[in-house]
Amino acid sequence: MDKRSLVLIVGGVVAILVGYTADMVGIGAEPAFFGWKQKVLIILGGVVVGYALGSRSAPSKVEESKGE
Numbered sequence: 001m002d003k004r005s006l007v008l009i010v011g012g013v014v015a016i017l018v019g020y021t022a023d024m025v026g027i028g029a030e031p032a033f034f035g036w037k038q039k040v041l042i043i044l045g046g047v048v049v050g051y052a053l054g055s056r057s058a059p060s061k062v063e064e065s066k067g068e
Contacts, residue, residue: 008052015045 019041022028029035 005052005055008048012045012047012049012052015048016042019045 018027019038022038022041023031023034028038
């Protein structure tokens, strides 16, 4: 796994965790209400993690030619 993918995965997971725990740690706008900003942060984190995992699944042309 390259460094860029790892940074994207960690960043996405952190965004998801911040979105879920914002009300518990006191940074959420309304503790009894799951706000739209939290939802957007969680979705964005999921998209970033999905992109990072999806982009590393296919080997590049350079990696394929090294095996020959």
